[in-house]
Amino acid sequence: xxxxxxxxxxxxxxxxxxxxxxxxxxxxxxxxxxxxxxxxxxxxxxxxxxxxxxxxxxxxxxxxxxxxxxxxxxxxxxxxxxxxxxxxxxxxxxxxxxxxxxxxxxxxxxx
Numbered sequence: 001x002x003x004x005x006x007x008x009x010x011x012x013x014x015x016x017x018x019x020x021x022x023x024x025x026x027x028x029x030x031x032x033x034x035x036x037x038x039x040x041x042x043x044x045x046x047x048x049x050x051x052x053x054x055x056x057x058x059x060x061x062x063x064x065x066x067x068x069x070x071x072x073x074x075x076x077x078x079x080x081x082x083x084x085x086x087x088x089x090x091x092x093x094x095x096x097x098x099x100x101x102x103x104x105x106x107x108x109x110x111x
Contacts, residue, residue, distance in 0.1 A: 041091030048086035
């Protein structure tokens with residue numbers, strides 16, 4: 001038993017205490033950046049859904065061409081495409097802006 005416990009203890013990777021807080025801090029910043037991106041993307045998707053749904057549904061009721069060619073599936077596709085695009089564009093820009101802001105903040109602290 002004594003030999004087994006020594007061999008398993010020697011194969012475990014060394015714990016670097018100086019590296020762990022920095023890694024935890026970076027993971028926390030990354031989670032916060034992604035959360036801010038999700039929140040901003042969701043807000044943009046809601047606005048895009050409303051801004052796209054109103055003219056789409058109004059045109060289907062008022063324009064004869066839209067009434068005959070845009071069935072419910074086409075209307076849903078138009079609205080969801082705008083919402084999805086808005087979500088991903090805004091979330092990506094928010095994550096990049098937050099990461100850029102944090103990298104400049106870290107550069108000023110280190111200097």
